[in-house]
Amino acid sequence: MSKCLSLPEAVERYVPDGVGLLSVGGMHLHNNPMALVREVIRQQRTIRRLLTSPCGALNADLLVGAGLVQEIATSYVGFEHLGLAPCFRRAAESGTIRILECDEAYITHGLYAGAGGLPFIALPAGLEASDVPKVNQESYAMTTDPFTGGPVLVGAPLRPDVALIHAYQADERGNAVVGGAHFVDRLMVQAAKTVVLQVEQVVSTQEIAAHPVGTTIPGFLVQAVVEVPGGCYPTASHGAYDFDEEQIKLYLSMAGNAEGIMEYLGQQVTGVTEDEYLEKASARLSELRYGDGLKSDARTGQRS
Amino acid sequence: MAVTVGSQTEELSWSRSELMAIELAAHLRDDDVAVMGTASALPQVACRLAQLTHAPDLWYIAGGTCSVNPRLGPVVSSCCDFDLLRADTAIPLSDVVLLEGRGDVLTVFFAGGLQIDAYGNCNLVAVGEYSHPSLRGPGTVGLPFLSRVGRVLIYTQSHNRRTFVEKVDFLSGPGFLGGPADWASAGLSGGGPALVVTPLCTMGFDPESLRMRLVSVHPGVEIDQVREATGFDLLIPDSFPVTAAPTSRQLSIVRDLDTDGLLKGP
Numbered sequence: 001m002s003k004c005l006s007l008p009e010a011v012e013r014y015v016p017d018g019v020g021l022l023s024v025g026g027m028h029l030h031n032n033p034m035a036l037v038r039e040v041i042r043q044q045r046t047i048r049r050l051l052t053s054p055c056g057a058l059n060a061d062l063l064v065g066a067g068l069v070q071e072i073a074t075s076y077v078g079f080e081h082l083g084l085a086p087c088f089r090r091a092a093e094s095g096t097i098r099i100l101e102c103d104e105a106y107i108t109h110g111l112y113a114g115a116g117g118l119p120f121i122a123l124p125a126g127l128e129a130s131d132v133p134k135v136n137q138e139s140y141a142m143t144t145d146p147f148t149g150g151p152v153l154v155g156a157p158l159r160p161d162v163a164l165i166h167a168y169q170a171d172e173r174g175n176a177v178v179g180g181a182h183f184v185d186r187l188m189v190q191a192a193k194t195v196v197l198q199v200e201q202v203v204s205t206q207e208i209a210a211h212p213v214g215t216t217i218p219g220f221l222v223q224a225v226v227e228v229p230g231g232c233y234p235t236a237s238h239g240a241y242d243f244d245e246e247q248i249k250l251y252l253s254m255a256g257n258a259e260g261i262m263e264y265l266g267q268q269v270t271g272v273t274e275d276e277y278l279e280k281a282s283a284r285l286s287e288l289r290y291g292d293g294l295k296s297d298a299r300t301g302q303r304s
Numbered sequence: 305m306a307v308t309v310g311s312q313t314e315e316l317s318w319s320r321s322e323l324m325a326i327e328l329a330a331h332l333r334d335d336d337v338a339v340m341g342t343a344s345a346l347p348q349v350a351c352r353l354a355q356l357t358h359a360p361d362l363w364y365i366a367g368g369t370c371s372v373n374p375r376l377g378p379v380v381s382s383c384c385d386f387d388l389l390r391a392d393t394a395i396p397l398s399d400v401v402l403l404e405g406r407g408d409v410l411t412v413f414f415a416g417g418l419q420i421d422a423y424g425n426c427n428l429v430a431v432g433e434y435s436h437p438s439l440r441g442p443g444t445v446g447l448p449f450l451s452r453v454g455r456v457l458i459y460t461q462s463h464n465r466r467t468f469v470e471k472v473d474f475l476s477g478p479g480f481l482g483g484p485a486d487w488a489s490a491g492l493s494g495g496g497p498a499l500v501v502t503p504l505c506t507m508g509f510d511p512e513s514l515r516m517r518l519v520s521v522h523p524g525v526e527i528d529q530v531r532e533a534t535g536f537d538l539l540i541p542d543s544f545p546v547t548a549a550p551t552s553r554q555l556s557i558v559r560d561l562d563t564d565g566l567l568k569g570p
Contacts, residue, residue: 181389
């Protein structure tokens with residue numbers, strides 16, 4: 001059965017208003033499922049708790065800027081060499097968002113625990129030395145190691161209700177190829193109850209099945225497939241196109257104050273359909289396209 | 305900047321970032337396995353330079369893509385860049401997190417912070433009170449793992465009193481914690497911070513007090529500049545050298561890698 005849906009349909013059907021734990025894939029300015037994120041904003045879905053990969057970027061900052069996020073579980077929201085995340089920063093400094101402070105180890109191992117049905121997961125000794133577990137007792141706890149009798153830091157499982165994930169290609173049943181780096185997106189897929197995939201291209205099952213080892217997301221974990229060529233823009237889509245630094249800088253300059261972010265959202269998100277937005281970006285997208293493409297590119301590790 | 309080296313008439317020009325990369329490279333060993341994370345163009349260049357000079361068997365992992373021994377050329381700004389996948393191999397991020405936890409595989413961790421204190425603790429989370437920060441940082445990512453690796457090499461482009469503070473407001477990357485007693489009782493398996501490289505100088509840590517101590521000042525920098533830019537009482541030995549100026553070979557390797565000139569800044 002085909003899982004292909006239009007962008008509005010996928011969000012309407014699978015992202016309920018007030019969603020308990022929504023996770024967004026991608027890391028830094030790469031593989032952010034921006035078309036899905038923009039659609040969540042167009043449909044004004046409020047998010048009780050947002051989870052990022054170890055490094056969230058525009059995916060998280062835009063949702064925070066749209067005022068949809070009550071709590072965020074993250075180990076980083078920022079723009080790497082381009083600076084701090086303006087909306088996340090403003091919300092944190094003014095106390096309008098609750099932050100569940102995490103570190104990379106907990107997000108990764110916590111998703112693993114969520115995926116595997118583990119009631120909690122023990123974390124390596126030494127992580128308790130940071131202040132992170134002290135300010136987030138909802139995610140971390142100290143307990144007794146039953147084998148040694150010593151103290152051990154443990155983390156609660158992370159089980160997203162819905163994961164919004166970008167992949168390079170999928171067939172209509174949701175078997176998907178990740179172009180380039182995986183980050184922790186596969187763990188998010190494995191841990192989430194519902195997975196909505198945004199892909200550059202839907203291809204035939206025959207084409208997907210020619211590379212079973214490189215097809216790292218099995219369709220039985222996926223509820224919806226949305227084909228949006230260019231859908232990561234202005235972030236990068238590994239194997240397809242680079243991020244648009246100028247566009248990100250424009251975002252950073254506009255999002256620096258409360259009025260500016262509203263103006264940005266109106267111009268770039270709520271005031272336009274996704275098709276209109278990507279049509280406007282099409283010239284930039286073709287400039288940013290990687291010359292060598294996915295199939296011929298040994299860098300992806302996905303294809304022979 | 306340009307400096308005349310010794311009696312030679314050759315005049316070399318380099319940026320402070322290039323000097324920092326070359327200085328970090330000098331502290332890498334042939335048997336190291338190094339890992340780095342967000343915004344790590346500078347340590348990536350340091351590692352590649354070390355591989356191409358004195359440490360051909362060093363391994364390095366660009367966290368994010370988790371590329372092992374990326375070739376660079378060009379050097380890229382983002383640790384998650386697709387271009388970093390020109391490498392020996394790329395392993396899943398979850399594998400790198402596992403190995404960071406294992407503790408005996410990775411020997412070098414590059415770190416930084418919005419705040420770095422006298423004991424080498426780093427803070428990427430919040431300045432001011434955590435619940436009402438005056439500056440909310442991005443978050444700590446993998447810095448809590450500093451407690452488990454062999455040597456922590458700290459680098460920052462900001463040598464000023466806001467960054468170098470007596471005590472971090474939030475401990476997101478453990479250094480020598482509150483000092484010798486605290487460090488001993490914590491019993492952490494890592495070796496702690498080993499080096500701090502800034503645009504002004506190179507610093508290490510006094511083995512007894514575990515406080516930051518000057519190693520060398522960079523060419524053209526006065527010691528008073530360092531003292532004034534540091535928000536705690538930096539240990540300064542009676543005599544200290546000037547950081548070795550980059551050689552033309554080092555600079556030429558760095559520039560061959562950094563074709564887009566990311567390190568060319570001031």
